[in-house]
Amino acid sequence: MEGEREEQRECTQSGTTFTQVDTLTQNCGEEPQNLQESQKDEQADNGVCDGEVEASQEDSDHLSPLPSGGQKVNYQTDPRPHFGVAWSSHSTCRPLWGSEGPCWEQRNLEAPDQTHTCPHCHLGLPADTLRWHEVGTGTCKIQTKMDNNNALRGKSILEESFVGEDKDSEEETGDDDSDLTDEGGESSSEKETSGWGLLPHVCLRHVFNFLSDRDRMRAHVVCHHWHKVMRSPSLWRFRYFHFSGRLSKLRLSEYCSAVAYARSFGVYLERLEVCVCPPRRSLAAQRVEQAICGLFSELTRLKAPLKSLSITRLELDRTCWTLALRNSLVNCLIQVLRRALRLTTINLNWMRNSMQQGIELLSALSQSQSRFPPPRCYISSLHLEGFFSSSVHVHLNSNVPSMMHHLRGLTDLSLSYSSMSDELLLALQHRNRGGRQNRSRDRITLQTFSLNCSINEPHRQLVCGSSWATLASCSPDLQVKITVHQIINTDRLARILLPEIPVSEFTMIAFYAPDEGWTARPILYDMLPHYRRSLQYLTLDLSNCTEHLDVELVELVKMCERLEQLGIWAFLEVTTVEKLLHIRLTQRKLLNKIRVRIYSNSDSTVEQEDQLEQLLSSYVRLPPELEFFAIIYPYV
Missing domain, CATH: 3.80.10.10 (Ribonuclease Inhibitor)
Structure with missing residues (x-):
C-alpha cells in the first residue's frame, strides 16, 4: 500500500493526470509544494524523460479543473488538449495537458509527413526525431559511434587523409562544388563526412542498376538525394517478368505486382521481357492470362514507349489453355502491336498458336508497318521460332509470305523450318521494292536469318537452292544460322543443308x-x-x-x-x-x-x-x- 502511495505521489508531482479505480488517488493532490518545485528544477536540468513534459503556470491557468480523485476521465470526449494514450488496460494514461507535444521545444508547424535528412548519416527522419538524433554532441549518434570505433581500430590516419583529399578536391572544383551544394541541399561539411554524398547522379544510377526491386524500394527512402536519383527514367527502362500462375504466401500475386509496376514506372518502360512457365492446370493458365492482359492494358493506357517486346514459352497448344483464354491473350497482344508505335524488336518464340490466331497476329503486325508514314519506326528484329503449333503445316499457307513482304525494315529474322518455302524466300527478296518509302529504307537488307529445325515439326518440304542463291545475292551481308534438333535422317538433312545457303x-x-x-x-x-x-x-x-x-x-x-x-x-x-x-x-x-x-x-x-x-x-x-x-x- 505504501508503494502504491509513493507511485501516486510521483505521478502527481510530475503534472500528469491519470485515471485510477483505487481510492488511494484521493491523497495524490496533498503533496508538499516544495517537493513539487524541487522536482520541476530537476526536470529542467536533466531534460525530458519519456512521456513526461512539464506544464508551465500559464498553461494551467486557462485549463478546466482536473477531475477529482476516483473519477474516470474519457480522453476521447475531453475538450482539453492531450497527447498521451493508455499503454494497456491496466497501465496509467499520460495526457500531456498544457504542453506543445512530446518534446522539450516548440513543435514544428511543418507538414506532419515532411522529413529532413541527417547531414552526417543521410537518414530521412521527421523534424522532432532529427533533434533527438543530433542531441548533445552536435552530430548524429550513429556517426559518433562510428567515429569512436574507427579511432579504437586505428583508422584515424586514413580518415584524415580522406578528409584532406576531399578538401583538395573542393578547392580545385571551386564554383562547381558550390552549385552542386545548392542543388542537392547539402553543405560542404556534409560532403566531407559522407562518401556517398560526393557521388554524382551518373555513378549512383550505375550502382542502382544492380539492385533488385526490393532493394530499390528501400534505397529510395534513404534521403531526398537518393529518392531523386531513383526516379531517373534510365533505371526503369528494362523489366523482366516471370509468370507461372502459382500463388505464394510471401509475395503479392503476379497480377498485382505487374499492374503496380506498370502504374508506377510504365511511362519509362522501353524493353519488356515476359517469360512464362508453361502451366499444367486451367486455374494457373487463368492467372497467367490475367497477369499478362492486366500488364498490357495498363501499358497501353499509359502509352508506354516500348521499343522491345518479348513473350516466350506461352505454349498455347496445351490443353489447360481454353479457347476463351487463348482468344483473350491474342486480342490483347493485337492491341499492343497496333498501338505501340516505337516497336523495333518483337520476340514471340514458342507461343504455339493455331493457324488462325497466328495469321491474325501477323496481320496486325504487317498492318502496323504499312499504316503509318515513313517517319515511324520499323520492326528490325522479329523472332518467331515455334510461333505456330507443331501440327500446323505453315509452308502450305500463302498468307505468311505476303505478310512478311510488308516488313520492309527487317534485318534480323528467326523462324522455324516448318515455315520455310520458296514463296517466303521470294517475299524476302522483293520486300524492299515498291511502296511509299524513302531512299534510306530501300537499302535495308536482311542480315541475319535464323532457322530452327526440330524433329517434332514439319521439315520434309523441299526448298530450291536457287531461291537461297537469289536471296544471298540480294542481301550480300546475309548470315544464316541453322539449329538442328534430333534429326538423324541423312536424306532430310541433305534437303535442309543446301550448298547455296x-x-x-x-x-x-x-x-x-x-x-x-x-x-x-x-x-x-x-x-x-x-x-x-x-x-x-x-x-x-x-x-x-x-x-x-x-x-x-x-x-x-x-x-x-x-x-x-x-x-x-x-x-x-x-x-x-x-x-x-x-x-x-x-x-x-x-x-x-x-x-x-x-x-x-x-x-x-x-x-x-x-x-x-x-x-x-x-x-x-x-x-x-x-x-x-x-x-x-x-x-x-
Whole structure:
C-alpha cells in the first residue's frame, strides 16, 4: 500500500493526470509544494524523460479543473488538449495537458509527413526525431559511434587523409562544388563526412542498376538525394517478368505486382521481357492470362514507349489453355502491336498458336508497318521460332509470305523450318521494292536469318537452292544460322543443308542409339565442308558411342577458314584435344574459343582426367585471347 502511495505521489508531482479505480488517488493532490518545485528544477536540468513534459503556470491557468480523485476521465470526449494514450488496460494514461507535444521545444508547424535528412548519416527522419538524433554532441549518434570505433581500430590516419583529399578536391572544383551544394541541399561539411554524398547522379544510377526491386524500394527512402536519383527514367527502362500462375504466401500475386509496376514506372518502360512457365492446370493458365492482359492494358493506357517486346514459352497448344483464354491473350497482344508505335524488336518464340490466331497476329503486325508514314519506326528484329503449333503445316499457307513482304525494315529474322518455302524466300527478296518509302529504307537488307529445325515439326518440304542463291545475292551481308534438333535422317538433312545457303553458324544436337543404324560421318565429310568459307560458329553434341569421329572432326576444323568458336560434345580420344590446340596455334588464328566435353562410358574417369592434365601441362603459355575449356564427362 505504501508503494502504491509513493507511485501516486510521483505521478502527481510530475503534472500528469491519470485515471485510477483505487481510492488511494484521493491523497495524490496533498503533496508538499516544495517537493513539487524541487522536482520541476530537476526536470529542467536533466531534460525530458519519456512521456513526461512539464506544464508551465500559464498553461494551467486557462485549463478546466482536473477531475477529482476516483473519477474516470474519457480522453476521447475531453475538450482539453492531450497527447498521451493508455499503454494497456491496466497501465496509467499520460495526457500531456498544457504542453506543445512530446518534446522539450516548440513543435514544428511543418507538414506532419515532411522529413529532413541527417547531414552526417543521410537518414530521412521527421523534424522532432532529427533533434533527438543530433542531441548533445552536435552530430548524429550513429556517426559518433562510428567515429569512436574507427579511432579504437586505428583508422584515424586514413580518415584524415580522406578528409584532406576531399578538401583538395573542393578547392580545385571551386564554383562547381558550390552549385552542386545548392542543388542537392547539402553543405560542404556534409560532403566531407559522407562518401556517398560526393557521388554524382551518373555513378549512383550505375550502382542502382544492380539492385533488385526490393532493394530499390528501400534505397529510395534513404534521403531526398537518393529518392531523386531513383526516379531517373534510365533505371526503369528494362523489366523482366516471370509468370507461372502459382500463388505464394510471401509475395503479392503476379497480377498485382505487374499492374503496380506498370502504374508506377510504365511511362519509362522501353524493353519488356515476359517469360512464362508453361502451366499444367486451367486455374494457373487463368492467372497467367490475367497477369499478362492486366500488364498490357495498363501499358497501353499509359502509352508506354516500348521499343522491345518479348513473350516466350506461352505454349498455347496445351490443353489447360481454353479457347476463351487463348482468344483473350491474342486480342490483347493485337492491341499492343497496333498501338505501340516505337516497336523495333518483337520476340514471340514458342507461343504455339493455331493457324488462325497466328495469321491474325501477323496481320496486325504487317498492318502496323504499312499504316503509318515513313517517319515511324520499323520492326528490325522479329523472332518467331515455334510461333505456330507443331501440327500446323505453315509452308502450305500463302498468307505468311505476303505478310512478311510488308516488313520492309527487317534485318534480323528467326523462324522455324516448318515455315520455310520458296514463296517466303521470294517475299524476302522483293520486300524492299515498291511502296511509299524513302531512299534510306530501300537499302535495308536482311542480315541475319535464323532457322530452327526440330524433329517434332514439319521439315520434309523441299526448298530450291536457287531461291537461297537469289536471296544471298540480294542481301550480300546475309548470315544464316541453322539449329538442328534430333534429326538423324541423312536424306532430310541433305534437303535442309543446301550448298547455296551462306551458313555462318551451325548447331546440331543428335542423340541416337547404336541400333538405329545412323552415322554422323556424311554431315562431317559431305555437308558441312560446303560452308568452309562462311562457317564461323560450330557446335556439335553427338552420342557416337559406337563410332569414332576424331579424324573427321579434326579435318573439318582444318577446312573451315573463318572458324571463330568451336564446341564439341562427343565420345573422343584425349589426344584429339591436343590436335585441336595445335591447329589453333599453327593454322587458325581466328579460333579464339574452344570448348570440348569428352563423354565417357566408364564409371571412373580418373585415368582419363590424369591423361588430359598431363597433356595440357605442356601448353602452359596459351594466347591471352584464347578461351579454352576441356573436361571428361560421364555419359548417362
